[in-house]
Amino acid sequence: MYARHNRVWRARLVASVVALVTALGACSSPGRTSHRTPAATPSEAVVVASFNFPESELLAEIYAQALEHAGVPVRREFDLGPRELVQPALRQGLVDVVPEYLGTALSSIAPHARVDWTDPRAVLAALRDALAPWRMVALQPSAASDQNGFAVTRATAARLKIDTLSQLAAVRPPLILGGPTECPTRPYCLAGLRRVYGLKVKQFLAFDDEAQRAAALTEGVIDVSVTFTTDGQLATGGLVLLGDDRGLQPTEQIVPVVSSRVLKKYGYGLQDALNRVAAALDTRTLRFLNWRVGVAGKDIPTEARGWLERHGLLADR
Numbered sequence: 254m255y256a257r258h259n260r261v262w263r264a265r266l267v268a269s270v271v272a273l274v275t276a277l278g279a280c281s282s283p284g285r286t287s288h289r290t291p292a293a294t295p296s297e298a299v300v301v302a303s304f305n306f307p308e309s310e311l312l313a314e315i316y317a318q319a320l321e322h323a324g325v326p327v328r329r330e331f332d333l334g335p336r337e338l339v340q341p342a343l344r345q346g347l348v349d350v351v352p353e354y355l356g357t358a359l360s361s362i363a364p365h366a367r368v369d370w371t372d373p374r375a376v377l378a379a380l381r382d383a384l385a386p387w388r389m390v391a392l393q394p395s396a397a398s399d400q401n402g403f404a405v406t407r408a409t410a411a412r413l414k415i416d417t418l419s420q421l422a423a424v425r426p427p428l429i430l431g432g433p434t435e436c437p438t439r440p441y442c443l444a445g446l447r448r449v450y451g452l453k454v455k456q457f458l459a460f461d462d463e464a465q466r467a468a469a470l471t472e473g474v475i476d477v478s479v480t481f482t483t484d485g486q487l488a489t490g491g492l493v494l495l496g497d498d499r500g501l502q503p504t505e506q507i508v509p510v511v512s513s514r515v516l517k518k519y520g521y522g523l524q525d526a527l528n529r530v531a532a533a534l535d536t537r538t539l540r541f542l543n544w545r546v547g548v549a550g551k552d553i554p555t556e557a558r559g560w561l562e563r564h565g566l567l568a569d570r
Contacts, residue, residue: 298328299515299523304339305332306463307553308399308483308543312352314557315530316509318340320350323526323566325519333433336361344387349512350527356395356503356508360385360440367370370503377508381427388513392527396504399483401502402442403430403495406470410493418477418498421477422450431466432479434459441502442479463547483536485544508536526566533564 255489266555310331317327330348333339340361342348355376359366362383368375373394380391403418415421421428436442437457446452458475460466467486470478477495486492509527516524543561544553561567 268414274373287335297518298326298348298562299519299532300328300330301350302333302339302342303331304336305334305461308481308539309352311542311546311557312507312555313350314553315534315561316350316352316527318554318557318561319526319530319566320523321562321566323522325523325526327351335433337435341461342512342544343389344430346388346512346514347570349515351510353391353508353510354505355380355391356505357441358391358508360503364440371500373504373506376504379505380508382428384510386454390511390513390516392509394508394509394533395531396536397483397507397536397539398505399507399536399539400497402480402482402497403446404470404478404487404492405476405478405495407491407493409476412497413496416493417498418446418452418501422446427453427455428476429456429458429474430454430477430479431458431460431469431475433461436479449499470563474526479535483540483543485540485542485547486545488540489548507531507539529566530561533566 260422276362292372301313301317303309308561313329313331328507333342333348336357337349344502345349348466356370356375359368359376359380360370363379365445366379366383368379370564377391384391387407403421405413405415405421409414413420413424414563415424418561432437432442432445436459438444440448443452443454443457454477460469460475463484463486466475466480467480471491477494480486480492482492509531511523511527542556545556546553558567
């Protein structure tokens with residue numbers, strides 16, 4: 254049985270992050286860092302957080318269970334919000350562990366980093382440098398990679414004779430794109446499609462829920478859906494993931510980002526637990542888990558535990 258969230262603490266967490274975001278937005282210098290003392294958590298538990306989409310919650314649950322098995326006390330704060338909320342929470346020390354994505358994490362912290370964005374080692378090294386002032390560390394990435402993707406129904410792909418983003422950009426008249434609210438301004442979403450592919454859209458419709466986007470696509474409300482390369486819907490065969498033939502997307506291996514404070518406190522046990530998860534996780538498996546959760550409707554904690562058990566990560570050592 255998993256403990257319920259501490260609602261009071263969660264409200265304070267969100268309020269603190271919102272206040273921080275507001276304060277940062279009012280700063281005259283975008284490069285200036287806050288010198289406020291990070292808020293303390295109400296216990297010594299490691300706060301494992303997730304972004305506001307199911308895969309992030311699934312990964313965070315896998316991390317949480319692996320840490321608990323290693324004897325590390327955990328507090329879950331899942332579905333916390335988009336990057337604009339989660340990263341300030343990391344920076345303020347309000348959360349301790351988050352499953353991240355190499356390229357997107359780096360581009361959000363250091364968008365002008367001079368690095369080969371397709372090279373995982375180079376991006377990891379740059380991310381570690383960027384995180385150091387926040388007293389955060391990126392641990393060992395997994396082989397699992399989840400890049401932003403764009404999908405159409407198989408019927409649409411056949412009718413328009415498209416299977417790449419370049420071909421999509423040439424379609425006239427332009428189509429309707431559905432995606433998360435933040436998509437129009439994100440460099441690897443609509444903003445990037447415009448810059449790299451010259452894509453024009455007839456309309457953008459915001460759907461923050463992946464299931465809603467999938468339904469909107471299959472029902473013809475939208476023509477193209479923002480998805481992810483590990484989306485469980487891709488396992489059903491009804492969708493076509495359009496090829497990123499001009500290399501818009503950076504490397505996006507999944508990597509745990511952890512506060513230096515909890516690394517120091519819990520040491521080898523914490524780091525080893527997360528490294529063992531990284532060593533066992535791959536893209537194909539993650540797509541299957543996403544299918545189990547997002548399409549088959551299975552329970553996230555149960556699926557996380559099942560995966561950990563199948564890989565011997567909950568066995569006594």
